[in-house]
Amino acid sequence: MILWINGAFGAGKTTTASLVTKRLDGAKVFDPEYVGYMLMPFVESPTGDFQDLPLWRHLVIQTMTGLAQQHPHTWVVPMSLINVAYRTEIFDGIRAAGADLREVILRVPEQQLRNRIDDDQVEAKARQWRQDHVTQALTTFASLADAHFVDASQPPEQVAEAVLAHCQRQP
Template identity: 40%
Template sequence: MIVWINGAFGAGKTTTARELIDLIPNSTLFDPELIGAGLTQLLPAKRLAEVGDFQDLPIWRRLVVDTAAAMLAELGGVLVVPMTLLRQDYRDEIFGGLASRRIAVRHVLLAPAETILRERIADREVPPDLPDGEIRVRQWSYDHIEPYHAALAGWLTADAHPVDTSALTPYEAAVRIAAAVSGGTVPVCDIVQTPEPTRHA
């Protein structure tokens, strides 16, 4: 099973996920950001320049599915995946690929109030050795608030189990998510996809 933690950039997904793996037995953190970082080293600069976000790379979406499936085959248990997904077609592709491998996905949305979200983005600590990089990350987060609202108004609220984290610490948010998952409040995402064809010898 996968617990996918969605939310705006800066909502606290990774911090909450780290707390969550201590609350869900036999769970492992899988951060798809690492695949994106790896692709920046593997793909030619020309190909990377053609996209504004590594999520726009089909190879990233395929590798997220393949890596998650491989990790579950190796480790079993539960994968906790902190990753913003704002495009429904990308959600369909990734969750559908997992469904075709019979991997259940429970989709959770961290949903702080916008004022809280903006405060959290502004209050992010700036490492003294990487100030420019952190400024770019902050701006990226601000720039994606509107796409996040568009997803909320479209498909995201109906698809994911929302957790209002406005007044919660990451640990408190993780406790609520763990209780919702174990209590069955977070249903398995109902995405229908034809299983991948198998080759016959």
């Protein structure tokens, strides 16, 4: 199973992924940002966002499906996909390869989200970039009819429990 934890930047994806992984036997985290970091020295994105590179999206699909096929345990993926077309491309590609992909989207009220971004000391260098993408993320996620949302304004342990409960309900 691939559990994709989506949500705006600052919603708590990495924290949730860490907690979920500890509760699922054999689960591992895979962060597609590492694919982007690998590409950055070789390929320049005109927008500055590696998600805009078709090669990044292709490699994410290939990496996720390869991991799922060759190392079959639960993969937890904390990654914001705020472009609907990219989300569709990646998810359709993973599912077309036969992988069991499940997504949850962490939802946080806008002001709380902005406060989290401002208070984050780990990702301080990305603060402005993350703030600049809040509106797009919230707009994108509000438009998704096929998504399962988890209230991430709660304490991290409760968020992780809600994510796990959803995964257990889904076939």
